Amino acid sequence: MRLTRNRHARLALCLTLAAVAAGCAGSRFAPGGNASAQAGSPMTFFVTSAGSGKGANLGGLTGADQICQNLAAKAGAGDHTWRAYLSTSANGMGPAVNARDRIGRGPWQNARGVVIAQDVESLHGTNNLNKETALTEKGEKVNGRTDQPNFHDILTGSQPDGRAFSGDKDMTCSNWTSSGEGAAMVGHHDRMGLNTEPPALSWNSSHPSRGCGQEALRGTGGAGLLYCFAAK
Numbered sequence: 001m002r003l004t005r006n007r008h009a010r011l012a013l014c015l016t017l018a019a020v021a022a023g024c025a026g027s028r029f030a031p032g033g034n035a036s037a038q039a040g041s042p043m044t045f046f047v048t049s050a051g052s053g054k055g056a057n058l059g060g061l062t063g064a065d066q067i068c069q070n071l072a073a074k075a076g077a078g079d080h081t082w083r084a085y086l087s088t089s090a091n092g093m094g095p096a097v098n099a100r101d102r103i104g105r106g107p108w109q110n111a112r113g114v115v116i117a118q119d120v121e122s123l124h125g126t127n128n129l130n131k132e133t134a135l136t137e138k139g140e141k142v143n144g145r146t147d148q149p150n151f152h153d154i155l156t157g158s159q160p161d162g163r164a165f166s167g168d169k170d171m172t173c174s175n176w177t178s179s180g181e182g183a184a185m186v187g188h189h190d191r192m193g194l195n196t197e198p199p200a201l202s203w204n205s206s207h208p209s210r211g212c213g214q215e216a217l218r219g220t221g222g223a224g225l226l227y228c229f230a231a232k
Contacts, residue, residue, distance in 0.1 A: 051224025
């Protein structure tokens with residue numbers, strides 16, 4: 001009788017342990033558990049994994065913003081309002097627009113949760129933007145100067161302080177509507193260039209492109225990619 005009771009006790013203990021193990025396997029701490037599925041993306045900054053396919057013709061600022069919004073949504077971060085880091089020149093349609101004025105207040109972090117900059121001032125001062133941190137919306141690195149092909153030219157149309165160029169010198173490929181003649185100011189996401197002068201190391205204002213078409217952008221190491229920031 002005592003042996004039978006001991007067997008029943010051991011059986012009950014085993015059943016209890018099995019139930020606990022099953023519960024843990026389905027809990028939020030499990031690798032495939034609900035927490036991972038429910039957790040929102042920490043991303044508030046990314047480099048686009050692709051451009052418009054039409055060079056610097058992005059469909060204006062509206063079209064560029066939509067590129068950012070669409071890519072962010074596919075990556076699970078569509079609950080933010082996304083803006084492309086682009087400036088435009090003053091023309092008969094309206095005044096100049098500064099890239100720094102359209103991206104919100106920060107802070108911004110990449111798809112892995114690494115902070116790029118705390119605010120607009122630090123973004124245009126000492127920031128943490130480089131090849132290791134300037135990831136795409138997929139959390140992937142973008143090819144830089146030491147890679148083939150090189151895609152480190154990111155469209156910005158901006159001066160180092162994030163403001164538009166003054167005067168009649170167009171650095172925005174007709175405010176992001178041209179894929180023909182013209183030029184766009186680009187920055188180097190990998191902070192690398194032909195030398196160590198400030199422009200070569202600039203993330204947002206390194207040099208003009210050779211033209212506005214896709215092939216012209218490729219000629220200096222670009223693919224028509226954009227910086228995207230969560231403004232809200």
